Amino acid sequence: MVKKLLLLMGLALFISSVSFAQTYKYIGAAKCKMCHNKPEKGEQFNQWAASKHANAMKSLKGDEANDPTCLKCHSTAGSVDKSLLAGLTVQDGVSCESCHGPGSMYKTAAIMKNKEMALSKGMTEPNEATCKACHLGEKPAGHVAAKKPWNYAEFVKVIAHDDPTTK
Ligand code: HEC
Numbered sequence: 367m368v369k370k371l372l373l374l375m376g377l378a379l380f381i382s383s384v385s386f387a388q389t390y391k392y393i394g395a396a397k398c399k400m401c402h403n404k405p406e407k408g409e410q411f412n413q414w415a416a417s418k419h420a421n422a423m424k425s426l427k428g429d430e431a432n433d434p435t436c437l438k439c440h441s442t443a444g445s446v447d448k449s450l451l452a453g454l455t456v457q458d459g460v461s462c463e464s465c466h467g468p469g470s471m472y473k474t475a476a477i478m479k480n481k482e483m484a485l486s487k488g489m490t491e492p493n494e495a496t497c498k499a500c501h502l503g504e505k506p507a508g509h510v511a512a513k514k515p516w517n518y519a520e521f522v523k524v525i526a527h528d529d530p531t532t533k
């Protein structure tokens with residue numbers, strides 16, 4: 367009897383730790399803005415807000431704005447499970463968290479200052495594969511052609527939002 371109870375408790379603990387590990391949620395760019403919009407540190411939010419990524423939903427007309435086929439690439443919120451949305455909206459387009467990972471657990475200053483810690487709390491380091499998932503992913507028939515062929519080195523400069531005080 368005691369053994370069975372211990373087993374059940376162990377199982378419950380296991381299940382809760384598994385679900386805990388998966389609770390990184392998408393908090394939205396407005397939350398990142400609180401700390402990442404200082405001019406002397408590169409105003410990442412403003413850089414992003416002026417980009418094609420932030421405005422990707424504006425390219426979808428009428429019903430396209432509700433079409434999962436389009437949202438998959440034109441909106442971070444539209445590409446993840448709805449239960450993971452904690453502030454991020456479809457209108458935010460391709461948001462910070464598509465490239466840097468869902469921020470609910472890494473968003474505190476203490477964790478953010480420690481890169482290893484942030485990476486263990488849901489932050490991801492964007493690389494070429496991150497971009498290719500959308501840029502070279504399967505686009506629906508009739509999709510407008512890219513103006514330029516994919517070139518990581520060139521494209522990453524277009525979206526750059528470096529912090530001049532780091533590195
Ligand atoms: C409470 C303030 C705060 C919030 C909110 C915050 N950050 Fe940060 N972030 C920091 C600090 C502090 C650093 C460390 C570097 C620095 O001092 O600017 C940092 C570093 C980073 C880095 C660089 C990591 C590295 O070392 O390469 C990225 C990327 C980043 N944040 C993305 C985000 C994103 C995306 C969000 C929203 C989901 C976010 N941050 C929310 C404070 C914050």
Ligand code: HEC
Pocket residue numbers: 425426427430433435436437438439440499500501502503504505506509510511512513
């Ligand atoms: C696999 C990812 C992906 C899917 C799915 C996708 N798009 Fe796109 N879309 C892109 C990318 C990336 C661009 C930028 C240009 C390029 O590289 O093709 C873009 C650009 C566009 C543009 C041109 C915007 C401009 O400023 O010129 C329009 C319009 C557009 N998409 C509409 C749609 C519609 C409508 C759907 C759904 C039927 C859709 N897209 C589905 C990735 C995607």
Ligand code: HEC
Pocket residue numbers: 395398399402410411414415419460461462463464465466492493522525527528529530532533
């Ligand atoms: C389309 C992908 C993408 C989006 C969207 C995006 N970033 Fe980035 N971000 C990158 C890449 C790529 C880098 C460069 C990484 C490197 O240098 O290793 C970067 C770097 C950073 C850095 C580190 C800057 C430095 O020089 O230390 C911060 C902070 C950051 N991003 C915050 C944000 C915030 C906040 C948002 C949204 C408001 C955002 N990013 C949106 C891809 C993205």
Ligand code: HEC
Pocket residue numbers: 418419421422423424425438439440441442460464465492493494496497498499500501512513514518521522523524525
């Ligand atoms: C979640 C999907 C997604 C990811 C991830 C993504 N992009 Fe994009 N990107 C798009 C879409 C969609 C557009 C077109 C937006 C529009 O105009 O409607 C776009 C547009 C762009 C443009 C402007 C292209 C033009 O013709 O004006 C550049 C440059 C770009 N992305 C670079 C990058 C880089 C570099 C990365 C990786 C660090 C990246 N993107 C990651 C979806 C994505």
